[in-house]
Amino acid sequence: MDFIQIIILIFALFAFSRVILNIKNRLESMFWMVFWLGVMAAAIYPTFVIKLAEILGVSSGIYLSIYATLIVLSYMIFRLYAKLEDTEKKITKIIRTVAIKNESKTSKNNR
Amino acid sequence: MSTFIVIPALNEEKYLGQVLDNLKERGYNNIVVVDDGSTDKxxxxxxxxxxxxxxxxxxxxxxxxxxxxxxxxxxxNAEYIIHFDSDGQHNPDEIEKLLAPIKNENFEACLGSRFLxxxxxxxxxxxxxxxxxxxIWVMYHIKLTDVHNGFRAFSREGAKKTIMTTDKMEHASEILEKIKKNKVRYKEIPVNIIYEERHLKEGRKGQGRFDAIQILLKMIFKKMGT
Structure with missing residues (x-):
């Protein structure tokens, strides 16, 4: 086994353990478990990636890895964007509630 | 029947006082100023x-x-709600013109139009x-003569049907989207927007070119269902 394979394997194991320790959304956790298991399999059996690339019609295993990484990264950015929007909406809701509550407090005090 | 005038304001200490005086002079007493985190007074x-x-x-x-x-x-318990500008771009004498179709013709929203x-x-x-x-026509299939005019009037029902979830300038598009989606009965009314030099400085209210691109992207993302 090459040095790079060992590094990838250790990193994938670490990421896999983090997913298991932080299960919040079952479906999402399943996705990441399958993903990291795939990375581990690819690290141990690089020929598996080459075979898969052949099946999918991609010219080499390296290209397949790059394509897969790009897809996963794009998906993550999309998810982050959605999450950020959601957080922004929650902040606005808090600010709105505070603004309205403070006003009713002020008008009560003025009565 | 209570008419509430809603005025969002950001750093408008210079002009807000005059705007409020003009509205009060015309008998509008339910005025709600929302100071959006101003750093001035x-x-x-x-x-x-x-x-x-x-x-x-x-x-x-x-x-x-x-x-x-x-x-x-x-x-x-507002019966009617008006969106009004904080720096004197809207004419308070036109408020009743905007409200008339809601009061007399059972419309739920009236949108001011500069082009009419x-x-x-x-x-x-x-x-x-x-x-x-x-x-707006391409994205929401709603044909209007003016789409980013901040001078609007709503009935209570109309306001409930157009609750906004977007924070920044894209709210103008969101209102139209909600009008279409929730079948709000609307009418466009000709209004005049006052353009003084201070109003024409581009980007003053966050409507620069980059904001426009950002708004467009957000509209597309929203349409995609994020």
């Missing part, structure tokens, strides 16, 4: 004029400020606005 000016002043402790954008005012108005009134405006602004009209 906007909030104090509103307070000194004895109107309802709500304060966003941090800036959330014009859409968020408008919705805060709308929520407050609905909580206080054949108002003269800078060419650059005209091109941008016409582009906006086309975009």
């Amino acid at each position: 906007t909030y104090e000016v509103a307070k000194s004029k004895n109107v309802t002043a709500l304060k966003h402790i941090i800036n959330r954008g014009q859409g968020a400020a408008l919705q805060t005012g709308m929520t407050y108005a609905l909580l206080n 009134s054949k108002q003269k405006m800078p060419l650059k602004r005209k091109i941008v606005l016409k582009g906006g009209i086309f975009l």
Whole structure:
């Protein structure tokens, strides 16, 4: 086994353990478990990636890895964007509630 | 019948006082100023004029400020709600013109239109606005003569059907989307927007070119269902 394979394997194991320790959304956790298991399999059996690339019609295993990484990264950015929007909406809701509550407090005090 | 005037304001200490005086002179007493995290004395000016002043402790954008005012108005049994500008671009004498179709013809929303009134405006602004009209037609299939006019009136029901969830300038598109989606009965009314030099400085209210691109991207993302 090459040095790079060992590094990838250790990193994938670490990421896999983090997913298991932080299960919040079952479906999402399943996705990441399958993903990291795939990375581990690819690290141990690089020929598996080459075979898969052949099946999918991609010219080499390296290209397949790059394509897969790009897809996963794009998906993550999309998810982050959605999450950020959601957080922004929650902040606005808090600010709105505070603004309205403070006003009713002020008008009560003025009565 | 209570009419609430909602005024979102950001750093408008210079002009807000005059705007409020003009409205009060015409007998409007339910005025809600939403200070959207101003760093100047906007909030104090509103307070000194004895109107309802709500304060966003941090800036959330014009859409968020408008919705805060709308929520407050609905909580206080508003029958009609007007969106009004904080720096004197809207003419208070036109408020009744906007309200008339709601009061007399059972409409739920009235949208001010600069193009119906054949108002003269800078060419650059005209091109941008016409582009906006086309975009709204493509995205939401709603054909209007003016799409980013902040002078609007709603009945209580209309306000409930157009609750905004977007914080910044894209709220203008969101209102139209909700009007279409929730089958709000609407009418466009000709209004004149006052363009003084201070109003024409581009980007002053966050409507620069980059904001326009950002709004477009957000509209597309929203359409994709994020």
